[in-house]
Amino acid sequence: MAAKADATNNAWGYALAAFPDGEFGADPIRGTGNGTVMWDTSVHHPAGLLQQPIALTIREGRVVRIEGGSEAQQLIKFIDEFSNGKNDEFDIELSIGFNPKSPLTGMLRTDKKHYGKIHTAIGDDHKDQLHVDGVTRKPTISINGKTIVEDGIIKIPPLDTWMSGR
Numbered sequence: 732m733a734a735k736a737d738a739t740n741n742a743w744g745y746a747l748a749a750f751p752d753g754e755f756g757a758d759p760i761r762g763t764g765n766g767t768v769m770w771d772t773s774v775h776h777p778a779g780l781l782q783q784p785i786a787l788t789i790r791e792g793r794v795v796r797i798e799g800g801s802e803a804q805q806l807i808k809f810i811d812e813f814s815n816g817k818n819d820e821f822d823i824e825l826s827i828g829f830n831p832k833s834p835l836t837g838m839l840r841t842d843k844k845h846y847g848k849i850h851t852a853i854g855d856d857h858k859d860q861l862h863v864d865g866v867t868r869k870p871t872i873s874i875n876g877k878t879i880v881e882d883g884i885i886k887i888p889p890l891d892t893w894m895s896g897r
């Protein structure tokens with residue numbers, strides 16, 4: 732997916748962060764996301780560390796399929812119940828956590844800030860839509876051919892050494 736790192740396109744301008752701090756991200760350009768996202772750590776609903784991964788199939792920036800075990804089924808039911816049919820837009824955020832002290836707890840508040848994790852989301856809460864985050868444990872991210880996160884390790888100095896020896 733393509734992304735733009737323009738804080739002015741966000742009503743909050745990324746100036747505010749929920750504690751614990753420790754994430755940076757960019758909004759993907761609407762309609763450009765294609766592929767599969769695996770949420771394998773935690774998701775807003777159901778709460779807790781995931782027992783089975785949830786796979787989201789993305790086509791042109793929209794979630795067209797959600798697959799997995801019982802937690803995926805709970806998520807589908809939750810979205811169906813509270814989205815008013817408007818929450819299939821995926822292209823709202825892609826953020827990388829960089830806080831080595833933020834623990835994995837099964838709650839998005841801490842998990843999405845955990846070093847080397849990414850979180851992505853369904854739904855745009857700036858459009859009064861339900862917004863559901865999910866965390867991926869060991870992502871690899873490349874931008875214009877340069878890998879900036881590999882298997883959960885941020886490749887940008889000095890962040891590349893923050894979790895050495897883990």
Ligand SMILES: [Fe+2]
Pocket residue numbers: 824851852862863864
């Ligand atoms: Fe989010």
